[in-house]
Amino acid sequence: MxxxxxxxxxxxxxxxxxxxxxxxxxxxxxxxxxxxxxxxxxxxxxxxxxxxxxxxxxxxxxxxxxxxxxxxxxxxxxxxxxxxxxxxxxxxxxxxxxxxxxxxxxxxxxxxxxxxxxxxxxxxxxxxxxxxxxxxxxxxxxxxxxxxxxxxxxxxxxxxxxxxxxxxxxxxxxxxxxxxxxxxxxxxxxxxxxxxxxSPGDGKLKSAVYAVYGREFTSGLIPVDYELNGVKLWGFISKPSAARPNRSMQQFFINGRYIKSRTAMVALEEAFKGSIMVGKVPACVLHLKIAFQAVDVNVHPTKIEVRFMNEKPIFDAVYHGVKTALNQGDTPNVLSLPKPVLPPFEQPKAPVQLELGTKSPAQAVKKMDGPPRLFVVNDVQAPLYNAHFEVKKIESPEPAPVPPNLNPPAAPKTDEIPVEPKAPLSEEIPSEPQKPEKLIGEAFSTYIIVQRGGDELVFIDKHAAHERMLYEKLKANGGQAVRQILLEPVTVTLEKNEYAAILESLALCADAGFEIEDFGSGTVLVRSAPMILGGEDVASAVMEIAGYLQTAKNDITTEKLDWLYHNVACRAAVKAGSESSPQELIALVQRMENEDIRYCPHGRPAYIIMKKKDLERQFGRIQ
Incomplete structure (x- = not known):
């Protein structure tokens, strides 16, 4: 049967x-x-x-x-x-x-x-x-x-x-x-x-971007409008300075259809090479219009995956279009200095003419009318009158009395003390650092070289060692991570799934030192961050945390918290390739010996040892 x-x-x-x-x-x-x-x-x-x-x-x-x-x-x-x-x-x-x-x-x-x-x-x-x-x-x-x-x-x-x-x-x-x-x-x-x-439905892509992601994200975009080999590209890319730690904000559309395209993603990031920090990726909202017969959308029931007849025109259009937009739209940051405050006296209403070689203010005046003026020669200030000159040297003014503060700020919480960020290692330097056995120096601004005893050299990865120290400090504090209140809250725009993930983990973030609150429509507000982060980019840290929380939904709480400690410690640790003073190197070596640091939180060795006999064997001194 x-x-x-x-x-x-x-x-x-x-x-x-x-x-x-x-x-x-x-x-x-x-x-x-x-x-x-x-x-x-x-x-x-x-x-x-x-x-x-x-x-x-x-x-x-x-x-x-x-x-x-x-x-x-x-x-x-x-x-x-x-x-x-x-x-x-x-x-x-x-x-x-x-x-x-x-x-x-x-x-x-x-x-x-x-x-x-x-x-x-x-x-x-x-x-x-x-x-x-x-x-x-x-x-x-x-x-x-x-x-x-x-x-x-x-x-x-x-x-x-x-x-x-x-x-x-x-x-x-x-x-x-x-x-x-x-x-x-x-x-x-x-x-x-x-x-x-x-969304307004006015046909303007920027209006839609504003409705979806808000003003903060939209203000950091560069327009793209390009056409090559029958492929039209338009939309927006983020400025290199607004790069993100993951690709959640990369949006590509083919003929009005949202797609996932590795070809377009690689072309975008290749165009940004040399303009963006290593480990960061650009955000984008990019539309491509191509011939309907050049793309097969009948690949998967969700219609998100597509197959191109020829991927090269797609890559070329995205690469050259983005490169052109970067060259035209990525204007350098301009340093804006405040307008200087003028001295508290009346400015001359008519110019004072000077003769070369004059030895005194009296000799310098050719014509003077009206009320008293002020005349400055080097550090001498002279009130000038029509017929009388009195030259006085400027004395340091007495400090003005400070008016009483009628509304003193409330005392901060003991675990939220606003401080100025310090250099990553300066806080670890003792007032009278004791030199280790023999500090040889530093190689490639990354590896500290120490001669220990008479028969070995120790090569220390300063980033890995410092990262481990900070990680252990965070773990020792547990849920009492010391925070610093930010002078201005930081606004962070997230993809909706990441936004949901971070809102579900606000208590977890607080244990790691981040005070975060919901600001609505995919945006969160960061009011405080771990003190050890110092001057690190808080927004970038929160983006990376949100991306991790979204992908690690099934991890238990302790694993998530441990990752947060890793992330904060890695960001706060002194960077490989950065310059460090001899005092900082000495302090790091001493702490490393005292705390028995062997590995970074990711498992990489913090130091390696080379024996003298191995070095001599390389030079043929011994067999």
Whole structure:
């Protein structure tokens, strides 16, 4: 007897739905893309409980004819592809004809729609893929789809959904990308009755960037507009000074579709080489327009991965376009000095003419009218009158009395003392440093060379050693990391998933010395940072922490805290290649011996030893 069965329609649809609908964000993506394909200029998305219990997408597009409503929920039913040849020139966001069928198979769906030519609209209800109601309804032109209780009939998938806030932030990230991909569409996002995004839809990409990422991020962008070999490139790149520690803010779009492209990413970063610090990457919002037949978007159900017929034109356009924009738009920082304060006396109303070789102010005056003037020769100040000169040497003025402070600041907390940042090693130098056995010097501004005893040399990696010292200090303090209050809070713009991750770990960040608070719309405010960071870039540190927390969701708290200590210690430690004074080197060696430092927190050796006999063997002195 045969054991192979043909699955019934309902079971097959439940299995197929998993390729398209993974989570609420998948539903929103498909529905909003359908709205854009329908010519909508305004789309409103509303969710509750992370979209798990309620999602509504409303658009002002063309709507769906009554006769097509039920058909649109059948698998592989689409108005965008009619023949095999159409697959070579896909210009719409959707084309597979699977989205509505997949969504309806795992949820309760209600649709309201009306076209311009119809007097009455249509209300259609389908539960778990089974039609329930199809009737007349009064509604505006366009389409509204309500999705309730996602995965109600597939509990195995339901249990893999994340917390409401995580699912909601995944939806926010999807809508950010759609707003950036179609600045001509006004996109509004309501999250538990609170507006989280509202793009103007004025067709200007910069307006969309401002709506998504805010003023701070937008102000540090350089415009890009370039065309090469049939590939048009436009958008924005970040200034080299605004580089980031990860690629979460690199957004690429091909023909209005968000994609992940290693070709474009490599071209972008190659163009920035020589203009950006090692270990940092640029941010961007870049659009490419190419011939539809030159790219295959039918590679994956999510349509994020694409395949190019020829990748070289893409690489060349991005590389040269970004390079050109950098050369034109990356203006050097200009040092602005404050206007000098003039001495507290009346300035001359008429110029005083001087003769070369004069020996006194009296000889220098040719013509003088009006009230007394002041005349300065080197450090001598002379009040000049029409007929009388009195030359007086300027004396150091008495310090002005300090007025009492009527509103003295509140006493800071004991663990939050505002201080001026110090050099990484200066605080470790004893007042009377004792020289170790024999400090030979420093090689490559990185390795300290010490002769120990009479038969060995010790090569110390100063960054690794200092990093370990700071790491052990942070661990010893536990959750009482000493913080310094920043004179001005630092604003940090994050990708939505990173933003959610850091908000979930505010207490953890506080244990590592960062006081962070939510500033809304993907932005956080940093009010204090670990004191040992000194003058390090606080914003960059927080970006890197957010990226780690987003990817390390399953790590236990102690592992996350340990990584934070590593990160802070690495940033605060003296850098390899930086100049250090002999006193600093001596202090570092002494601390290293006292604390028995052997490895950096990442496991690299802090020092290596070379025996005298090994050196002599290299020179052939011994065998």
């Amino acid at each position: 045969g054991i192979i069965n043909v699955l019934d329609k309902h079971v097959a649809e439940l299995i197929a739905a998993g390729e398209v609908v993974e989570r609420p964000a998948s539903v929103i993506k498909e529905l909003v893309e359908n709205a854009i394909d329908a010519g909508a200029s305004a789309v409103t998305v509303e969710i509750k409980n992370g979209g798990i219990t309620y999602m509504r997408v409303t658009d002002n597009g063309s709507g769906i004819f009554r006769d097509d409503v039920a058909v649109s929920f059948l698998r592989h039913a689409t108005s965008k592809v009619h023949s095999q040849d159409d697959l070579d020139t896909i210009s719409t966001l959707g084309f597979r004809g699977e989205a509505l069928a997949s969504i309806a198979a795992v949820s309760h769906v209600e649709l309201l729609t009306r076209t311009q030519d119809e007097l009455a609209g249509t209300r259609y209800v389908i539960d778990g893929g089974v039609e329930q109601i199809c009737e007349d309804a009064g509604c505006a032109q366009g389409t509204t789809i309500v999705v309730r209780d996602l995965f109600y009939n597939t509990p195995a998938r339901m249990k893999f959904l994340k917390k409401d806030v995580v699912e909601a932030n995944a939806i926010a990230a999807i809508l950010d990308r759609i707003a950036l991909s179609h600045p001509e569409v006004s996109l509004r996002f309501l999250r538990d009755s609170r507006e989280a995004l509202h």
